[in-house]
Amino acid sequence: MAIYTSHRLALLVLSILLLLVVLELVRRGLLKERYALLWLATSAFGLLVGVFPMLIVKFAEWTRLQFVTVMFLAAFLFILALLLSFSIVISRLVERNRELTQEVALLANALEQPEGKGDE
Amino acid sequence: MVIIPAYNEAEAIPQVLARLREAVPDYDVVVVDDGSGDDTAAAVARAPGVALIRLPYNLGIGAAVQTGYKYALRKGYDIAVQCDADGQHPVDELSRLIEHIEADKADLIIGSRYVVDTGYAPSMSRRVGKSILSRLIDGLIGGGITDTTSGFRACNRKVIATFARHYPDDYPEAESLVILHKSGLRAAEVSVTMQPRQGGRTSIRPPHAAYYMAKVALAIFVDLFRKFTRAPEDI
Numbered sequence: 581m582a583i584y585t586s587h588r589l590a591l592l593v594l595s596i597l598l599l600l601v602v603l604e605l606v607r608r609g610l611l612k613e614r615y616a617l618l619w620l621a622t623s624a625f626g627l628l629v630g631v632f633p634m635l636i637v638k639f640a641e642w643t644r645l646q647f648v649t650v651m652f653l654a655a656f657l658f659i660l661a662l663l664l665s666f667s668i669v670i671s672r673l674v675e676r677n678r679e680l681t682q683e684v685a686l687l688a689n690a691l692e693q694p695e696g697k698g699d700e
Numbered sequence: 701m702v703i704i705p706a707y708n709e710a711e712a713i714p715q716v717l718a719r720l721r722e723a724v725p726d727y728d729v730v731v732v733d734d735g736s737g738d739d740t741a742a743a744v745a746r747a748p749g750v751a752l753i754r755l756p757y758n759l760g761i762g763a764a765v766q767t768g769y770k771y772a773l774r775k776g777y778d779i780a781v782q783c784d785a786d787g788q789h790p791v792d793e794l795s796r797l798i799e800h801i802e803a804d805k806a807d808l809i810i811g812s813r814y815v816v817d818t819g820y821a822p823s824m825s826r827r828v829g830k831s832i833l834s835r836l837i838d839g840l841i842g843g844g845i846t847d848t849t850s851g852f853r854a855c856n857r858k859v860i861a862t863f864a865r866h867y868p869d870d871y872p873e874a875e876s877l878v879i880l881h882k883s884g885l886r887a888a889e890v891s892v893t894m895q896p897r898q899g900g901r902t903s904i905r906p907p908h909a910a911y912y913m914a915k916v917a918l919a920i921f922v923d924l925f926r927k928f929t930r931a932p933e934d935i
Contacts, residue, residue, distance in 0.1 A: 689754075
């Protein structure tokens with residue numbers, strides 16, 4: 581099983597494009613470094629396969645899958661990882677938002693009625 | 701102190717506050733207005749001596765109640781009582797709950813609807829949901845608690861400190877019992893007679909019951925493998 585040069589080139593171009601877009605977004609401050617890492621890993625994987633396609637060819641032979649299938653599988657897993665990381669980030673944001681909101685409400689209360697400490 | 705979470709309860713809350721003043725005059729009251737769209741805050745402001753905490757938007761029942769516990773912790777209260785704003789909870793029985801806490805019979809006392817027949821008749825879907833939930837929790841933590849979803853409860857400072865740090869979002873009462881159990885705190889219940897609602901509407905609508913049930917079941921399952929800490933009790 582071989583891989584077409586044109587496919588390799590397309591993969592390399594897309595990966596480099598992704599790499600550049602992600603780096604530019606980080607440079608402009610639109611994307612935080614910690615959230616860029618997984619995107620960079622995705623792009624690095626594309627570059628790796630573009631430079632050493634035999635990695636995937638061997639893997640495809642070993643698993644008896646088509647080369648394209650393996651690529652889709654890899655892409656699917658990266659997307660899954662990205663989505664999961666988004667869910668984690670959103671959950672953390674919700675948690676912090678809740679704590680901030682409670683804090684704002686408690687502070688507003690303290691400002692309005694500064695006195696008063698009870699025991700029951 | 702008494703913590704009352706309120707979401708659009710302008711109709712019922714003045715009467716609840718008046719009855720509380722009669723039933724437990726020594727207790728301070730704080731109402732947590734969970735982003736109500738009606739005149740709840742104004743109704744509370746008219747009641748003398750009642751503290752009001754206004755959440756800027758609707759955070760949900762769990763977060764609203766937790767705000768009350770955080771307040772109680774910061775203000776140094778030793779006992780916190782939780783009570784609904786809709787008038788269903790018999791506030792004149794509050795002193796019974798408080799007595800149990802003062803006597804250190806448990807860290808949290810639940811005012812329960814199911815211990816004896818008290819004439820409380822919730823709708824079918826709520827009854828089924830609550831019964832499943834109650835059985836699940838009783839099976840997990842033991843102790844023979846029959847009404848795990850009651851929001852009519854009294855607790856000591858250890859529980860206040862725990863809830864200030866960990867409090868669930870939906871159907872929080874049930875899951876909070878698991879949190880207490882995991883924290884090594886004791887819960888017990890006494891029976892009380894529930895009243896019909898004085899106004900407003902229930903926050904739990906039947907179509908959501910199955911969703912909440914799945915969510916709470918997941919939360920409780922995960923809780924079994926979590927560690928819970930207390931907020932510092934000294935201020």
